[in-house]
Amino acid sequence: MISQMRRFNRTVTQRIGALDDTFLSRGRPLGQARVLWEIGTGGIQVRTLRSRLGLDSGYLSRLLRALEAGGLVVVGADPGDGRIRTVRLTQAGLAERAELDRLSDERAASILRPLSGRQRGRLAAAMAEVERLLTASMVSIAAADPRHPDARHCVREYFAELAGRFDGGFDPARSISADDDELTPPAGLLLVATLRGDPVGCGALKFHGGAPTEVKRMWVSPAIRGLGLGRRLLAELEARAAERGAHTLRLETNETLTEAIALYRAAGYREVDAFNSEPYAHHWFQKTLT
Amino acid sequence: MISQMRRFNRTVTQRIGALDDTFLSRGRPLGQARVLWEIGTGGIQVRTLRSRLGLDSGYLSRLLRALEAGGLVVVGADPGDGRIRTVRLTQAGLAERAELDRLSDERAASILRPLSGRQRGRLAAAMAEVERLLTASMVSIAAADPRHPDARHCVREYFAELAGRFDGGFDPARSISADDDELTPPAGLLLVATLRGDPVGCGALKFHGGAPTEVKRMWVSPAIRGLGLGRRLLAELEARAAERGAHTLRLETNETLTEAIALYRAAGYREVDAFNSEPYAHHWFQKTLT
DNA sequence: CAAGTTCTCTGACTAAAGTCAGAGAATGGA
DNA sequence: TCCATTCTCTGACTTTAGTCAGAGAACTTG
Numbered sequence: 001m002i003s004q005m006r007r008f009n010r011t012v013t014q015r016i017g018a019l020d021d022t023f024l025s026r027g028r029p030l031g032q033a034r035v036l037w038e039i040g041t042g043g044i045q046v047r048t049l050r051s052r053l054g055l056d057s058g059y060l061s062r063l064l065r066a067l068e069a070g071g072l073v074v075v076g077a078d079p080g081d082g083r084i085r086t087v088r089l090t091q092a093g094l095a096e097r098a099e100l101d102r103l104s105d106e107r108a109a110s111i112l113r114p115l116s117g118r119q120r121g122r123l124a125a126a127m128a129e130v131e132r133l134l135t136a137s138m139v140s141i142a143a144a145d146p147r148h149p150d151a152r153h154c155v156r157e158y159f160a161e162l163a164g165r166f167d168g169g170f171d172p173a174r175s176i177s178a179d180d181d182e183l184t185p186p187a188g189l190l191l192v193a194t195l196r197g198d199p200v201g202c203g204a205l206k207f208h209g210g211a212p213t214e215v216k217r218m219w220v221s222p223a224i225r226g227l228g229l230g231r232r233l234l235a236e237l238e239a240r241a242a243e244r245g246a247h248t249l250r251l252e253t254n255e256t257l258t259e260a261i262a263l264y265r266a267a268g269y270r271e272v273d274a275f276n277s278e279p280y281a282h283h284w285f286q287k288t289l290t
Numbered sequence: 291m292i293s294q295m296r297r298f299n300r301t302v303t304q305r306i307g308a309l310d311d312t313f314l315s316r317g318r319p320l321g322q323a324r325v326l327w328e329i330g331t332g333g334i335q336v337r338t339l340r341s342r343l344g345l346d347s348g349y350l351s352r353l354l355r356a357l358e359a360g361g362l363v364v365v366g367a368d369p370g371d372g373r374i375r376t377v378r379l380t381q382a383g384l385a386e387r388a389e390l391d392r393l394s395d396e397r398a399a400s401i402l403r404p405l406s407g408r409q410r411g412r413l414a415a416a417m418a419e420v421e422r423l424l425t426a427s428m429v430s431i432a433a434a435d436p437r438h439p440d441a442r443h444c445v446r447e448y449f450a451e452l453a454g455r456f457d458g459g460f461d462p463a464r465s466i467s468a469d470d471d472e473l474t475p476p477a478g479l480l481l482v483a484t485l486r487g488d489p490v491g492c493g494a495l496k497f498h499g500g501a502p503t504e505v506k507r508m509w510v511s512p513a514i515r516g517l518g519l520g521r522r523l524l525a526e527l528e529a530r531a532a533e534r535g536a537h538t539l540r541l542e543t544n545e546t547l548t549e550a551i552a553l554y555r556a557a558g559y560r561e562v563d564a565f566n567s568e569p570y571a572h573h574w575f576q577k578t579l580t
Numbered sequence: 581c582a583a584g585t586t587c588t589c590t591g592a593c594t595a596a597a598g599t600c601a602g603a604g605a606a607t608g609g610a
Numbered sequence: 611t612c613c614a615t616t617c618t619c620t621g622a623c624t625t626t627a628g629t630c631a632g633a634g635a636a637c638t639t640g
Contacts, residue, residue, distance in 0.1 A: 029596055047617070059598055061619050075618095083606045083617040114427045116518055126419035133413040137404045228406055319626055337587070349628055351589050365588095373587040373636045 026100070031055075035063050036072060036093065037100060043088035045078060072096060136227035139200060141236050144192040146180040146204075151192050154202035158219035165256045166280060176278050178216040182206055190217065191236055193229055200224050203233040205241055212248035212275075212286065213241045218260060230263045242289050249289065252281035316390070321345075325353050326362060326383065327390060333378035335368060362386060426517035429490060431526050434482040436470040436494075441482050444492035448509035455546045456570060466568050468506040472496055480507065481526055483519055490514050493523040495531055502538035502565075502576065503531045508550060520553045532579050539579065542571035 026033065038044070038053055050060050064087060067073045072093035078084035089097060112120055144151045162170035183190040183204045193201035201224075204217040215237060220229045241249055251269070253260050261283060265271075269285035276284075316323065328334070328343055340350050354377060357363045362383035368374035379387060402410055434441045452460035473480040473494045483491035491514075494507040505527055510519045531539055541559070543550050551573060555561075559575035566574075 031597065050618095056597095056599060057618065058600080058620075065619090077606095081607070081617090085618065111424065111427050114429065114522060115423065116521065119423055119426065119518060122419060123423040126416045126423065129412060129416035130420055133405065133409055133416065134401065136409065137401050139404065228409060231406065232404065321627065340588095346627095346629060347588065348590075348630080355589090367636095371587090371637070373585095375588065 026096075026103075029066075031059070031063050032067055033100075035060070036067060036089075036097060039073060039087050039089055039093070039097075041089065041094060041097065043086055046075070046085045046087060049087065067093070132227065135195070135224070136229070139193050139195045139224070139227070139229055139232075141191050141193045141233060143185075143189055143240075146183045146190050148192070150194065150199035151190055151202065153199045154192055154219055155217060157221065158202065158217060161219070161222075162254070162280070166254055167256070170280060174279055176276060178204060178206060178214075183216070188216075189240060191233060191240070193220075193233060195224065201229050201233055203237050205237055205246075207241075207244060207246065212250040213244075213246040215249055215251035218251075225259070230260070231267065234263065234267050238287075238289060247289055249287045250275060250285070252276065252278045252284045254280050255282035316386075316393075319356075321349075321353050322357055323390075325350070326357060326379075326387060329363060329377050329379055329383070329387075331379065331384060331387065333376055336365070336375045336377060339377065357383070422517065425485070425514070426519070429483050429485045429514070429517070429519055429522075431481050431483045431491075431523060433475075433479050433530075434492075436473045436480050438482070440484065440489035441480055441492065443489045444482055444509055445507060447511065448492065448507060451509065451512075452544070452570070456544055457546070460570060464569055466566060468494060468496060468504075473506070478506075479530060481523060481530070483510075483523060485514065491519050491523055493527050495527055495536075497531075497534060497536070502540040503534075503536040505539055505541040508541075515549070520550070521557065524553065524557050528577075528579060537579055539577045540565060540575065542566065542568045542574045544570050545572035 028036070034053060035049065035055075038049055046060065046064070049055075050057055053060070055063070064073065064075055068075060070092075071090060073087050073089055075085050075087050078086045112123075115123065146152075146155070159170060159172055178188070182188050183206070186207070188204060188206040190204040191202060192199055199221075201220040202217050203215065203219070206214040206216055208214065215234070218230065218233065220233070238249060249269075250272075251264065252274075253264070255261075264285045267287070269287045272284050272286045274281070274284050275286075318326070324343060325339065325345075328339055336350065336354070339345075340347055343350070345353070354363065354365055358365060360382075361380060363377050363379055365375050365377050368376045402413075405413065436442075436445070449460060449462055468478070472478050473496070476497070478494060478496040480494040481492060482489055490511040492507055492509050493505065496504040496506055498504065505524070508520065508523065510523070528539060539559075540562075541554065542564075543554070545551075554575045557577070559577045562574050562576045564571070564574050565576075
């Protein structure tokens, strides 16, 4: 329950407010405290630290010197690359971080203390709901080059999932193609959904001139299913297709992809006769854009 | 929905995180931005501003000079008291504040935009629930002197409510006494519940040596009923009574106070024969502390 | 009306936060 | 091997934030 509360805290303050480091500083300047916390128990590269906290390199360097002087961290050269430096917490630093962790837990607990058991349960449920929905709203969708690492990641995951779910696996080479060029404007397009910078879903279009536009590569990361991202991706694809003058969208799918089939039906796609010979397909759908 | 979102924001960031003024600053130092916002559209006394934001008087004075130099505020003498100064926003200041307001609304709207109608509804409900419960958890209960303004306020409101609800009104003089001395240790005690510094409920004990301890003055502000404060007050009274060695608690109540009666029953009080001649009472309850 | 209080302001500080321009070592690629 | 790039560090700043001690005007109270 407490860790749930803290996760909520993180999401909400990140999305809605600022981080509350103030109470974490414990007499220390806030900048130092934030660095101390962000180093984590396993150590971290200085460059990573800098980009995560968005700090000036000179400023961070000085913060590290101060922490070093306090005996809380040690900075050493990275074994792989001599330019990069790595920070680790010392015993004292780890103890300090553990104390901050404890204080943070206690703070969460102090919020729960006045509530009855029933109220705590309801608070937890409501916080989880808020967190889920705010997370959903943080997902952003943008057109991407199919060669971009994020796009590659999504397509790889998509294929892996098909291979796992289809009876007898999945071999992309046997399936109807949708290669990089076919998903690059003007031939087609690929949308990638990202959450906090990580790719979490995709969807693509293949244009065929006056003939119906094909929907391909619809995939949502299992980690964030149930947040309506599939619907958003599909709606965005439809909007893009309409912009390009498409009147009809078509897609085919495998019988094992039940959520996808439900999604297409809910989005107004009607099942039609097979319009191609995709070996992995059992269902063919079509929708007329209005 | 947006104002609900912003109310939630305020509660959550106040309770869980820090205020997010950063995005409100718009190139201005944070301190100035906070002051600008807090002045409000109607103007404010400098002393109020200082206590609300918890600023040093010298610091605030300088912040006001800076805003004045920027043409955003005017500082003038208070008409009633020449020592007090009053700040008002100029046209430019009002425009700036309106802009901050707009940005804040837009920020809330941008969170909602990616969500479907259903999701928005669920988010609103969950946020309201979280806000309600965090508010409940912000109420603090402490023993107070019955002569303290907060205590007076509660008792006054309590009497006013009885007068409104009882058939034929309520005259404290006809009721069994529970005057200041009787509610002051060691004769008795008064608990006052406060929310953000405002009194929102009370409850009292009258000790009678070896005889059962009386519960008096149970009241919760209508504004925050349904948050379990009555139960908390009663539990706290019972704990205090137990500390003082009490074994039995007693109370009487009027038939019109149905929520109170339900509360007492739920808390384990059993209805007993009249043990006093309180003219306004219809029910007498008793509980043995274990 | 004298004495104490309240309120705001200025001067004189300190500490923290953050910026910018290099210097110098290490690395990767032509 | 040389040159551009990456990465960290130092020096030399500026701006914010915040504190503390009084001064002086305006009010309150005995």
